[in-house]
Amino acid sequence: MLRIEIAKDIGFCFGVKRAVDIVEELLSNGEDLYITGDLIHNEDEMLRLKSMGLKTLDVANEWPDISKSTVVIRAHGVPLGILKELQKRAKRVVNATCTVVSAVGELIKQEKNAGFEIFLYGRERHAEVEYLKSVVGDLKVINQEHPEFHFSSNKIALFSQTTMGIDGFKEISKKFLDDEKLFSSFHIHNTICAVTLEREREVKKLARSNDLCLIVGGKKSSNTKKLYEIAKSLNTNTHMILNVSEIDENWFDSIKSVGICSGTSTPTRVIDEIVKRLRKFKN
Ligand code: SF4
Numbered sequence: 001m002l003r004i005e006i007a008k009d010i011g012f013c014f015g016v017k018r019a020v021d022i023v024e025e026l027l028s029n030g031e032d033l034y035i036t037g038d039l040i041h042n043e044d045e046m047l048r049l050k051s052m053g054l055k056t057l058d059v060a061n062e063w064p065d066i067s068k069s070t071v072v073i074r075a076h077g078v079p080l081g082i083l084k085e086l087q088k089r090a091k092r093v094v095n096a097t098c099t100v101v102s103a104v105g106e107l108i109k110q111e112k113n114a115g116f117e118i119f120l121y122g123r124e125r126h127a128e129v130e131y132l133k134s135v136v137g138d139l140k141v142i143n144q145e146h147p148e149f150h151f152s153s154n155k156i157a158l159f160s161q162t163t164m165g166i167d168g169f170k171e172i173s174k175k176f177l178d179d180e181k182l183f184s185s186f187h188i189h190n191t192i193c194a195v196t197l198e199r200e201r202e203v204k205k206l207a208r209s210n211d212l213c214l215i216v217g218g219k220k221s222s223n224t225k226k227l228y229e230i231a232k233s234l235n236t237n238t239h240m241i242l243n244v245s246e247i248d249e250n251w252f253d254s255i256k257s258v259g260i261c262s263g264t265s266t267p268t269r270v271i272d273e274i275v276k277r278l279r280k281f282k283n
Pocket of ligand 1: 013014015016075076098099100101162163193194195196264
């Protein structure tokens with residue numbers, strides 16, 4: 001019999017749940033509704049919401065007439081210039097930016113106003129990074145692929161995108177501390193979201209204590225990718241899947257236990273379907 005261990009915290013985080021609830025309510029009220037890019041990074045969930053009437057507004061291209069429409073700002077925010085433009089053009093703008101992301105933006109602004117040079121550990125072009133860049137124009141993004149940094153001030157403040165991994169953030173913080181150039185103040189703000197930190201802890205346990213690990217989430221989801229990379233580094237028998245249709249039964253030959261964890265934009269029903277399927281062919 002296959003032992004199935006599911007992470008304690010799975011499914012939507014509170015930021016994603018709030019955004020999805022807002023969209024569902026507006027759609028049920030009959031609003032002509034647009035979202036800026038993907039509301040959340042889960043292909044299945046986006047298809048479900050689109051089938052209910054949600055339309056995507058590609059902010060990088062020509063906009064349709066939205067004067068009679070409502071526009072929802074996605075969970076990881078939208079650059080402030082675009083927000084202003086939307087407020088001018090749409091009938092109504094509903095901001096579903098997660099409160100954690102908005103709080104990071106506020107903190108960055110405060111540090112900038114206090115004269116600090118701002119660095120952000122994050123992924124270029126991620127929606128949240130684009131939003132944070134718009135809060136302070138000269139924010140510098142740093143990560144493992146682009147670890148070089150040059151600072152011109154002696155007051156440095158380092159932040160993290162909310163969905164990055166803690167080990168990488170520690171590594172980058174250390175790089176600053178090891179730099180021989182002197183700064184008078186170095187503020188390290190661990191702005192990794194507590195929900196994703198908890199999932200990191202859980203996935204490490206699951207990957208170590210099971211024969212196989214399944215990470216469930218969207219291909220574009222930054223935190224799902226992070227969980228996959230962590231699990232894979234601890235257990236090579238790790239697979240990242242969007243939903244039950246991506247399960248390969250051959251993975252389970254001679255497997256006695258499986259650990260399941262999900263990204264923060266994965267609906268719990270997807271996990272339920274996976275568990276049901278595993279129970280069917282392995283018991
Ligand atoms: S992962 Fe954290 S920061 Fe991102 S939407 Fe969820 S609660 Fe908000």
